[in-house]
Amino acid sequence: MSNLLENTPLKGKENLVVAAVALGIAALLPLLFDPLSLFIDNFILAAAYVVMALGLNIVVGFAGLLDLGYVAFYALGAYTVGWFASDHFSSVNGGKGLHVLAEAIPPEFPGIHLNFLLVMVVSVIIVGIAGMLIGLPTLRLRGDYIAIVTLAFGEIIFRFAINGDEIILAEGYKLTNGRQAISPIDTIDLPFFAPFDSAFSLRPFYWFCLVLVAIVLLVNFRLRDSRQGRAWIAIREDEVAAASMGVPLVKTKLLAYATGAAFGGISGVFLGSYLTSVNANNFQFGFSIFILAMIILGGLGSIWGVAIGAILLSFINSYFIPEVFNSVPRKLGLDFDLTILNFGIFGFLILLVMVLRPQGILPERRRALELTEGVGAGDAIEVRAP
Amino acid sequence: MSTNSATADPAGRRLADTLREAVSKYGLIAVLLALPVYLAISDLATDGNLTDLGNNLVLGLSNGAIIALIALGYTLVYGIIELINFAHGEVFMIGSFVAFGLWGTFGLTEGMAVPGMIAGLLIAMVIAMIVCGALNVMIERVAYKPLRNAPKLAPLITAIGMSFILQNVGILWLGSSQSSVPDLIDQSNDLVTVGGVVINNGDVLAAAVTIPLVFLLTSFINRSRLGKAMRATAQDPDAARLMGINVNTTISMTFLLGGMLAGAAGLINLLYQTSIWYFQGFQAGLVAFTAAVMGGIGNLKGAVLGGIIIGIIQQLAEFRIGAEWTAVVVFTYLVLIMVFRPQGLIGEETREAG
Numbered sequence: 001m002s003n004l005l006e007n008t009p010l011k012g013k014e015n016l017v018v019a020a021v022a023l024g025i026a027a028l029l030p031l032l033f034d035p036l037s038l039f040i041d042n043f044i045l046a047a048a049y050v051v052m053a054l055g056l057n058i059v060v061g062f063a064g065l066l067d068l069g070y071v072a073f074y075a076l077g078a079y080t081v082g083w084f085a086s087d088h089f090s091s092v093n094g095g096k097g098l099h100v101l102a103e104a105i106p107p108e109f110p111g112i113h114l115n116f117l118l119v120m121v122v123s124v125i126i127v128g129i130a131g132m133l134i135g136l137p138t139l140r141l142r143g144d145y146i147a148i149v150t151l152a153f154g155e156i157i158f159r160f161a162i163n164g165d166e167i168i169l170a171e172g173y174k175l176t177n178g179r180q181a182i183s184p185i186d187t188i189d190l191p192f193f194a195p196f197d198s199a200f201s202l203r204p205f206y207w208f209c210l211v212l213v214a215i216v217l218l219v220n221f222r223l224r225d226s227r228q229g230r231a232w233i234a235i236r237e238d239e240v241a242a243a244s245m246g247v248p249l250v251k252t253k254l255l256a257y258a259t260g261a262a263f264g265g266i267s268g269v270f271l272g273s274y275l276t277s278v279n280a281n282n283f284q285f286g287f288s289i290f291i292l293a294m295i296i297l298g299g300l301g302s303i304w305g306v307a308i309g310a311i312l313l314s315f316i317n318s319y320f321i322p323e324v325f326n327s328v329p330r331k332l333g334l335d336f337d338l339t340i341l342n343f344g345i346f347g348f349l350i351l352l353v354m355v356l357r358p359q360g361i362l363p364e365r366r367r368a369l370e371l372t373e374g375v376g377a378g379d380a381i382e383v384r385a386p
Numbered sequence: 387m388s389t390n391s392a393t394a395d396p397a398g399r400r401l402a403d404t405l406r407e408a409v410s411k412y413g414l415i416a417v418l419l420a421l422p423v424y425l426a427i428s429d430l431a432t433d434g435n436l437t438d439l440g441n442n443l444v445l446g447l448s449n450g451a452i453i454a455l456i457a458l459g460y461t462l463v464y465g466i467i468e469l470i471n472f473a474h475g476e477v478f479m480i481g482s483f484v485a486f487g488l489w490g491t492f493g494l495t496e497g498m499a500v501p502g503m504i505a506g507l508l509i510a511m512v513i514a515m516i517v518c519g520a521l522n523v524m525i526e527r528v529a530y531k532p533l534r535n536a537p538k539l540a541p542l543i544t545a546i547g548m549s550f551i552l553q554n555v556g557i558l559w560l561g562s563s564q565s566s567v568p569d570l571i572d573q574s575n576d577l578v579t580v581g582g583v584v585i586n587n588g589d590v591l592a593a594a595v596t597i598p599l600v601f602l603l604t605s606f607i608n609r610s611r612l613g614k615a616m617r618a619t620a621q622d623p624d625a626a627r628l629m630g631i632n633v634n635t636t637i638s639m640t641f642l643l644g645g646m647l648a649g650a651a652g653l654i655n656l657l658y659q660t661s662i663w664y665f666q667g668f669q670a671g672l673v674a675f676t677a678a679v680m681g682g683i684g685n686l687k688g689a690v691l692g693g694i695i696i697g698i699i700q701q702l703a704e705f706r707i708g709a710e711w712t713a714v715v716v717f718t719y720l721v722l723i724m725v726f727r728p729q730g731l732i733g734e735e736t737r738e739a740g
Contacts, residue, residue, distance in 0.1 A: 064539075066539050143538050143542075144469075144538070145728060148679075149721055149724045152718075152720045152721050155713060155717050159717075166710075285668075296543060336558060340562060341557070347547040347548065348547065348551055350550075351548060354543050355544065358533075358540055
């Protein structure tokens, strides 16, 4: 086991082989289950969370900017699909709807309906810009102040989502539907494929999500090993030293926020479409911590680790807590279901991992060194136990 | 932050610097005054008097007193180990829960004789303070102490984990919905009316508990030996250790004091809001943190000042804009402060605020 862990930051070809084998197995997985099985549903959620966790990993893991408001980007992505692929703005174009390459939607159906891939592009733009805007005020700040500012932004966007049904942009144009949710959302409709139908089979959603994960993984590896990735890691290690070596802080940080946010947005678009509803209740602070817990559990900065952490926590959240262990407290004679404690369980996991194995399950080599041998511990608090 | 302006021409830089200085000096005060001044003008225009605003201010002051007590806990801990004790809001919540449990044990009910009620509440407060102080010390031992040498974000992350655990303790204790508690002190009873402005029992209670506690705390820190040790550790932990100060004990002491204040705040909040739920700590914690930053984190006077200001802003937002937007207003202020004056109203520049 320890041998395996020491070799984790695989190089070049090995990485490719591992990725190909993992993706091959993952692609065949849904054939083992019924097309509507809950397991496929769990895997789809897990894949969507992997995309989000990898996005947050760019901001927190690579660039070292603790973002506690990541849910904002999930929300914005989900609202992009809610606005541009549903009948939410039903009075647009005099009630006849505005359709762009949306063949699956009957003609003159009210609301804005963009093709799913177009929605993805739009969301990347909107959420990327939002990421930069939220990043801007944090540029002068460091460490925990960044965490608090991003948390505040996350809460502000959550409040706008919840109370958005009070904000009337124009006659018949509400910003959001609050806790009532925007629903139904158009299903995924790709060129050359029949529109996905979750009543018939979940497999297409799964494969689509898997392709998404593969692309995001590839982008992550390429980014990490690029000039940009090295710049992120440099500012994480020592901002002052990085700046004096010529790393442009503003551009580097904003790019980290924008890239990380864009992944959150993409995942939000997918989840909005897959769940066919966008409900403001989903965009609470706890969700940011849920995603953060994934990357901490997996190993901050380690791409494979984060992917594994995301899958693990996703399954704990959507399978093990509600399906397997939910009745355990009742069997022990206690009067509650385990589901009400899920955030406590995540909190406990975070605490445990941070105290006992801060480098995570599958650590990034550089960070593991920092944590165990004190390399680059310039950020450490100056108080030491005698 | 001189890296960006290094290449600009000197005249332009001077103007930009003057502008930046002016913004950072007076910008926050202007932003803070914007809301009350606007409301005062609109009040005068519509009613011709300021009674409504006065009532909002009184409620804001007593609300601010509670926030100040919690903010002191943040500022004490930040001052000594530069850590945002994210679980502090939850310690306050547990304080409310303990106090509520003790009411049941002591049999405190509405309409009891005053001396018995005061005695019961005082004992409940002392016990809540002790429990919360001990809880805060325990949190430090479990979640922060093992990470003193870890990168700085590590203890913040464990603090969040701790906060979620405590929220779940709250859920297990009293369920996940908000519940109302007996109004023991007849909270909204009009005690005095000064020029149309009503001061009720709750306002007097908040002042009566907060003011002595703040004085006790400041004199403890300024006069006592342990207070001196705390100030020394805050300035330079290594030098303090060389001078024979037990840094670990001092840090524990700080957490104890912060937790005790949160416990007291928990009891007052219970009497004042006459409601209780597991999520009250998260909200109040963020608001109190905003207050601590506004005053200048690490600065005791700043925390009290910030608490009062935020308390007033919160009340104004709640009554004039709508309760559902209060959080947006408070968090917008938080972001503005962080951006334009991260060192706060009366704080000094810290490494974070650069």
